[in-house]
Amino acid sequence: MSIVEEAAFQSIKKASIVLPADVKSSLQRAYEEETSELGKTQLKAILDNVVVAEQMGRPVCQDTGIVSFFVRGRSLDYKGFEEALRRATIRATKEVPMRPNAVHPLSRRNSGDNTGVHIPSITYIYEDVDFVDLTVTLKGAGSENMSALYMVSPGEGMNGIKRAVLETVVRAGGQPCPPIVVNVGIGGTVDLTFKLAKVAMTRPLGARHPEEEVAELERELLALVNSTGIGPMGLGGKITALDVKVEYAHCHTASLPVGVNIQCWADRRATARIYPDGSWELLS
Amino acid sequence: MAEYRLVTPLREEDVRRLNVEDVVYVSGIIYTARDMAHKRLIEIAEKRQKPPVEMEGSVIYHAGPVARKLDGEWEILSAGPTTSSRMNKATPLLLKYYPVRMIVGKGGMSREVAEALKERGAVYCHYTGGAAVLAAKCVKRVAKVEWLDLGIPEALWVLEVEDFGPLIVTMDSRGNSLYERLELEVRSRLEGLLRG
Numbered sequence: 278m279s280i281v282e283e284a285a286f287q288s289i290k291k292a293s294i295v296l297p298a299d300v301k302s303s304l305q306r307a308y309e310e311e312t313s314e315l316g317k318t319q320l321k322a323i324l325d326n327v328v329v330a331e332q333m334g335r336p337v338c339q340d341t342g343i344v345s346f347f348v349r350g351r352s353l354d355y356k357g358f359e360e361a362l363r364r365a366t367i368r369a370t371k372e373v374p375m376r377p378n379a380v381h382p383l384s385r386r387n388s389g390d391n392t393g394v395h396i397p398s399i400t401y402i403y404e405d406v407d408f409v410d411l412t413v414t415l416k417g418a419g420s421e422n423m424s425a426l427y428m429v430s431p432g433e434g435m436n437g438i439k440r441a442v443l444e445t446v447v448r449a450g451g452q453p454c455p456p457i458v459v460n461v462g463i464g465g466t467v468d469l470t471f472k473l474a475k476v477a478m479t480r481p482l483g484a485r486h487p488e489e490e491v492a493e494l495e496r497e498l499l500a501l502v503n504s505t506g507i508g509p510m511g512l513g514g515k516i517t518a519l520d521v522k523v524e525y526a527h528c529h530t531a532s533l534p535v536g537v538n539i540q541c542w543a544d545r546r547a548t549a550r551i552y553p554d555g556s557w558e559l560l561s
Numbered sequence: 562m563a564e565y566r567l568v569t570p571l572r573e574e575d576v577r578r579l580n581v582e583d584v585v586y587v588s589g590i591i592y593t594a595r596d597m598a599h600k601r602l603i604e605i606a607e608k609r610q611k612p613p614v615e616m617e618g619s620v621i622y623h624a625g626p627v628a629r630k631l632d633g634e635w636e637i638l639s640a641g642p643t644t645s646s647r648m649n650k651a652t653p654l655l656l657k658y659y660p661v662r663m664i665v666g667k668g669g670m671s672r673e674v675a676e677a678l679k680e681r682g683a684v685y686c687h688y689t690g691g692a693a694v695l696a697a698k699c700v701k702r703v704a705k706v707e708w709l710d711l712g713i714p715e716a717l718w719v720l721e722v723e724d725f726g727p728l729i730v731t732m733d734s735r736g737n738s739l740y741e742r743l744e745l746e747v748r749s750r751l752e753g754l755l756r757g
Binding site for chain 2: 314315318319321322323325326329330333335336337338339340374376417419436439440443444447450451452454501504505506507508510511512513541542543
């Protein structure tokens with residue numbers, strides 16, 4: 278088996294069973310800060326579930342989602358790279374085990390192994406580093422189904438961006454299993470808009486955008502979302518979201534696309550770093 | 562927010578006492594049922610046949626477990642709740658034909674279901690979405706499984722559970738729905754936030 282396949286398999290396995298440290302501590306903080314009694318019961322059950330899943334080595338949620346890879350680096354000089362990612366997905370489906378979720382969009386026929394046309398999805402991000410970071414995310418349907426694209430009128434500007442995020446979160450209510458993470462892509466052309474939202478998804482919770490203006494928008498959007506009162510699992514409370522993350526691109530002067538992608542509390546991701554000498558490690 | 566520990570079969574008077582926001586733990590026997598099992602239960606009633614399980618005082622759980630058979634015994638690996646709104650259409654009929662006393666799922670159900678719960682004397686309880694391993698841990702034994710021809714997730718699993726919960730009563734037997742109340746509150750806050 279290739280290094281890439283093994284690194285990808287171990288990443289999927291870890292992502293499905295163990296939540297990232299930033300997500301666990303964010304859920305713990307949410308439990309401490311939530312004042313609604315009902316909300317607290319939900320966060321307690323979530324935290325208990327996270328511990329038990331880890332202890333028993335079982336997927337943290339039965340919806341093990343669609344497998345997506347994000348590849349960062351400059352050297353993709355691995356023969357059979359994408360084939361290795363597919364094989365890793367098939368193996369993880371069998372061995373973890375994960376629920377087979379990938380179906381043909383027209384016939385709805387299930388492939389049985391979480392692979393199919395363009396699935397697992399693979400996004401390449403050029404970075405000038407001497408290694409390749411392979412990040413896997415597992416995204417359930419309950420939250421993905423709540424995503425929305427807004428073509429905001431440039432004249433509406435910042436208010437339009439806030440409206441896009443707030444309306445999407447309120448329309449979703451308790452359905453995407455809050456506390457959610459809201460990943461927002463602003464600008465670009467629509468393909469890039471959602472790619473940016475997905476790139477934001479791979480950033481740890483609490484890690485603010487490097488540009489202060491964008492970081493401030495993230496803080497403001499998080500405060501707004503948590504003012505809606507939707508609360509954990511939509512049962513009311515002050516913690517509706519664990520974080521809001523924004524990535525942007527320049528866009529056409531006549532356009533302002535805003536892509537809002539909702540992530541459930543089970544924000545599953547893991548990264549393997551692969552070095553030029555063929556060694557690799559799972560990053561914590 | 563009172564807390565109750567109930568044992569199946571549930572009695573109508575115990576269920577009618579529950580209010581929205583109460584916390585319940587259930588012990589005894591519960592049945593999983595999703596889209597296909599609902600359809601079959603209704604077909605059976607309409608043909609005036611008997612279902613394979615006792616429905617008096619029963620608890621229906623909207624869940625499609627992940628199960629495996631080890632040495633001839635079924636084991637439930639994961640049993641998180643599925644989205645209940647998919648059963649909105651079937652549930653008033655289910656409640657009409659069978660004396661179900663509690664439905665457990667996630668996300669809430671329609672006004673029509675709220676009316677049927679009121680008329681028949683039953684409640685809807687929410688279980689934490691995604692808490693699949695925790696739910697599986699409450700399952701002490703698979704008493705039996707019916708309708709495996711529907712596939713493992715859609716089959717009717719008869720599960721012996723201990724302190725299954727915390728279940729939150731979100732729709733009681735007086736027609737109250739926590740979802741409707743919260744939605745009004747959230748929508749009016751949204752208007753304020755957008756006016757900024």
